[in-house]
Amino acid sequence: MGKVLRGRSGRRRGAPDTRGEILAAARDVFGERGYDGASVRAIAAAAGVDPALVHHYFGTKEKLFLAAMDIPFDPELIADAVIDDAGGDGIGERAIRTFLGVWSQPAGRAPILALLRSAMQHEAAARLMRQFVTRAILGRVLxxxxxxxxxxxxxxxxxxQLIGLAITRYVVKLEPIASVSDEELVRxxxxxxxxxxxxxxxxD
Amino acid sequence: MGKVLRGRSGRRRGAPDTRGEILAAARDVFGERGYDGASVRAIAAAAGVDPALVHHYFGTKEKLFLAAMDIPFDPELIADAVIDDAGGDGIGERAIRTFLGVWSQPAGRAPILALLRSAMQHEAAARLMRQFVTRAILGRVLxxxxxxxxxxxxxxxxxxQLIGLAITRYVVKLEPIASVSDEELVRxxxxxxxxxxxxxxxxD
Known part of the structure; x- marks a missing residue:
């Protein structure tokens, strides 16, 4: 029985700090075990709650990861937008447009940059990013x-190419690539x- | 691709800690003022030495920057290798080969990754990297x-594209791009x- 179900300190089910504790536990467990190695069960155990409660709040492991890392977009929707019904036809244009749609908003780019920054510092974070990108983005786009x-x-x-564009345009801000229009970049x-x-x- | 990598220069005759103090001052002044705003004169002043001594030890501002940031390649040689006598003919292949020559060696990539990591964290470091890449690489390749x-x-x-390749291949290590051969990447x-x-x- 998890601590919420035990009603510790009279907290109501859904009390915000239970969610917060699950998210903190998720960050720890993802950080230690990587994306593939972390399970909802292990995260629930680390948070001291029932796995069913984690599923109830967050749904899948992927959605829990997105919430824990504060990533405000859904990789499934991203992949759908890139693939579309057309498959490979026009995939280049759809990929750059979808990408610019996410990155043109600071709220979209900040958490990815945070992940990337960690990945450049710690092998554990690099593994986390590698596994997440492989499962959540590449696995679908393939x-x-x-x-x-x-x-x-x-x-x-x-x-x-898209990661390099993000870094030159939004981080290092080389000119002119930092200030040309999205349409110019698409072309x-x-x-x-x-x-x-x-x-x-x-x-050729 | 040894030709663009400098040998680590041995310590010159003279008080080793003077060199070290100049390098420390250079890191401070470059960090505060950016690449364009830093002058050899200001760095000498911060180190409490005569500008002529800085020139004597390190040569140009660019070479002082490379020494201070521990960057073991010479952007001038890089640019020469990319441009070659052929100009634009075959520039794509020369660019990727030169790049792989530097990045395939950890000693070549570590300082660039350190710069990039700082650039992702602080606007001052982003400016430093932007100005250095603009002057030392783009200015020549253009x-x-x-x-x-x-x-x-x-x-x-x-x-x-090259920065994104570096990150996916050497940092995040997506597979298979992390382990295909250099020749495959060239193709x-x-x-x-x-x-x-x-x-x-x-x-088209």
Whole structure:
């Protein structure tokens, strides 16, 4: 029986600090075990609550991770927007537009930058980010790469271009790439992302 | 790719702690004023030595910066290797090969990652990195972009792809991009860098 169900200190079910305790426990357990190694059960145990309560509040492990890391977008919606019904057709343009939609808002970019910053400092955080990106983003987007040779490598090349764009545009702020319009970036980068999807390796 | 990596210079004759004091002062002054705003004169003043001594030990402001930040490659040699005598012809392949030459060695990547990590945390460090990359790398490489419309934007797009590659391959270590061979990466990424140099904006 978890502490909320025991009614510790007369707290009501759903008391905000129970949620907060679960989130704090989630950050600890994700940090220690990585994304793949952390389970809702282990997080519940660390928070001293019943796993059912964690599921009740947060749904899946992925949604708990997003809440714990304060990530304000849903990777499933992101992947849907990138894949669309068209699959690989126009995927370059959809990828850059979806990406700019998230990053153009400071609230969207801050938590990813925080994850990335940690990843650059600690191998445990790098593992966490690697596993999360692999499961939550790549795992879904790869649907569009079925039958494409070297699909995973191509998808990661697209991700690499987008991360590098984020850093040059929003962090280091090189000019002019920091201040050109989103539309200009779409024209510059969509063809390159599309090339990663369906272009030949080597020079044409 | 040893040719762009400098040998770690041995300590010069003379009081070792004077060199160390100049380097410490350089880190302070670069951090406070940025790359453009820092002068050898101000750094000498902060170290309590004559500017001529700073020039004697370190040469130019750029070389002093490289020593202070422990960056073991010479941006001038990097830019030369990228531009070569061929200018834009084959620049994509030369850029990725030169880049991999530096990053494949931990001693080459650690100080850049340290700069980047600071840039993600403090605006002053972001400015320092922005100004250094602009002066020391872009300023030189842009010679190859003379007469190319949107040359600066294209050059920065190339830089963005390379930074993103560094992060996915060496920091977050997504698979398979972290473990494919350098040659595979050249085949994947050289055409894209070349496209940034001479390709059309928008889909072909």
């Amino acid at each position: 649907v569009a790469f079925e039958g494409v040779p070297d699909g995973a490598l191509r998808a990661e090349a697209m991700v690499s 510059l980068i969509a063809p390159v992302l599309q090339r990663y999807y369906d272009g030949a390796f080597e020079q | 010679v190859a972009f003379e007469g190319v419309p949107d040359g600066a934007l294209r050059a920065e797009a190339m830089v963005s 994947l990424i050289a055409p894209v860098l070349q496209r940034y140099y001479d390709g059309a904006f928008e889909q």
